[in-house]
Amino acid sequence: xxxxxxxxxxxxxxxxxxxxxxxxxxxxxxxxxxxxxxxxxxxxxxxxxxxxxxxxxxxxxxxxxxxxxxxxxxxxxxxxxxxxxxxxxxxxxxxxxxxxxxxxxxxxxxxxxxxxxxxxxxxxx
Numbered sequence: 826x827x828x829x830x831x832x833x834x835x836x837x838x839x840x841x842x843x844x845x846x847x848x849x850x851x852x853x854x855x856x857x858x859x860x861x862x863x864x865x866x867x868x869x870x871x872x873x874x875x876x877x878x879x880x881x882x883x884x885x886x887x888x889x890x891x892x893x894x895x896x897x898x899x900x901x902x903x904x905x906x907x908x909x910x911x912x913x914x915x916x917x918x919x920x921x922x923x924x925x926x927x928x929x930x931x932x933x934x935x936x937x938x939x940x941x942x943x944x945x946x947x948x949x950x
Contacts, residue, residue, distance in 0.1 A: 833895040834895045838885075858877070872932075
């Protein structure tokens with residue numbers, strides 16, 4: 826996750842925490858991580874994985890793809906139509922949803938983008 830991605834996620838978590846009158850310690854406890862890990866993650870010093878993104882999204886009641894966008898895994902502006910089709914397909918194909926989690930955990934952004942393009946091509950059929 827780049828510094829700008831960490832900044833977007835940090836701003837989101839801080840804003841939502843403030844709206845709910847929660848401390849970051851409360852947020853960390855509710856999503857199942859330590860306050861130090863949360864702090865390092867929000868400052869771009871620790872990696873974030875799909876499971877943690879999902880827990881953050883679920884805790885704050887936002888769509889998971891919104892968090893994926895914040896951490897730089899997808900670009901909602903370019904891929905919004907694809908994501909709608911992707912979500913519908915994943916709902917009916919749980920094995921596909923599991924595959925997507927594995928792909929999102931791929932550290933190499935170029936490889937993740939390559940696989941995403943292949944998935945997109947497969948869904949265009």
